[in-house]
Amino acid sequence: MNLSSTLLEKAWLYRWNQNIETALFYQAQWQHEKEGVEISFEEETTALLLSSSLLRAQGLKQKSSALLAKMNRSFEASGRIKSFYLLFELGIEYWVEQDISSALENFLLAEKQAITLVQKIFSQSNILWCLEALDLERQETEIKLRELIRENPRPEDCKHVLEQWTAYQLRTSFYRDMTIPVHGESGQAQFFTQWVQSLPYVLRDHQPQLPQDYLWQGSYRLRTLAKVFIESDAYPLRLGDAIDRLYLWTWLFMSGDAALTREKLILVVDSLLRDLELDRMAKENLLLLRNALGWIELLYPFLKSKFQKIMSQLHRISSSHYFVLEAEYDLILNFKNREFNTSATDQLFSYFSSFQEIYDPNQRKNCWPVLHEALSSTQACNQASDVVIDLDQRLVQIKSKGKSFYSKVICQLIRWIHEHEQVVVSELSSYDVANGVYRLRKLFGSDVILWKNGALMKGKNWPSDIVIKGGQINESHVVLKSLNIVESDKYLQAAKAIFSGAFTRKDIEERMKISKSTANRMLESWHNAGRITKTGNAKATTYFWSKNEEETTL
16 A cells, blocks of 8 residues: 555544544645655545545535535446445435435445455444434344454544444443443543433432533533523534433423423424424434423423424334333323323333332422422313313313413413403503403303403303412513503504504504514404404405494594
């Protein structure tokens, strides 16, 4: 092997071990040595493939993919057998694109083309990670990789594989029998160790030491462990990292961790739902996501509509390689269905005593206060009462209609009207009481609530079987006024002052600075009350004041 080939091999070795700066140095050395020297087709293509790989490592994915595609076409056009490096890089490209099946196919072909021991180790390790992601049988591949690692006289040449191998072993042991990792030296093993140790059902009293030497690429993980959400996290670089965050934060939230709020959980869920393709996700990620969303659904039934379609797909998956996650989901289903299989739960607790605390109401109250409160609220809803208002959670549950939703203003309105003969509401700081009345009428019928002379009172359809539980809602959200103050109907008066002739829904939005949904509800309400008439359909709809309203406007 000549000098230039040796430099190229070294550059590849450092690239595979994530030492990009040194790889770039040897690539530059190779460029210098080859000047004026005729090189073979094999060496030239190997160098170009290295350039593609280094471009990807530097975040220039588009350029990397274009060069790789060009090299692939070159091999196909020449009729040459694809080289190890081309097959390996194609496998990495498919892996990045989350096409795991195609990645596995190329890594298998690369392994057949591998010549050196290091090439065999890297290709075999990637085959194993693909099998893990696809949840396929992998015992034979594990044995083969372990033997190759043992044969290698220079462990430093496969440093990255050894880090991934350690992380793989930690994952396998934890998901099989909840063996808690004690330490991970670096990379994925280090994060997985700290992630597991941060799970409150594993080591509740243990606070792992967070490393401060993460690269920018790892800063999302560091913020996950530090319980910090910033604006850019709404668009996570890797879906798997966002799922790790959601699962950990869900458990920390249920344990009453003050740093985690419902709002943070919803932000993470929203970030995941932006670009979620379940058929491209690894099995571990699918199961973690399923369980996290399952707990959130128990905590806040009103969020169910956000991910109901996704959960219907996740509910059908299962795995024999992730016993802990399957056992956890059985527990979620038990809580959800209220049908406990004694033999199954006994087996579950014999393996995982940590989960028994969740099953035991007394332990749950002390260790998992948020979950305990949510389950208590669900029990109340399962009693004879048809309507349950939980003031602490701002949750409205209507058993006969199978509905649960979150609304501060409706909780407060139902509470006040239930407790008083009549209530006058004229000023609102955050919510429009008219929207609350509109929604109540949608739920129970137009006669559920009356609004006369500025006063709200029970109508003939007012539900008789209501349970109101929990504390007080901050009364700054809806301000009670004395009964002799007449309601201002501020939006109607403002609209009549602004629009003397025809107007559209868009005019209402822009001139009155309100949302599209609020404008639609107001226009529907005014039209039903005979205050306005309309012509046209959809976006071409134009509204006019009725004769009586026109007179008051003038």
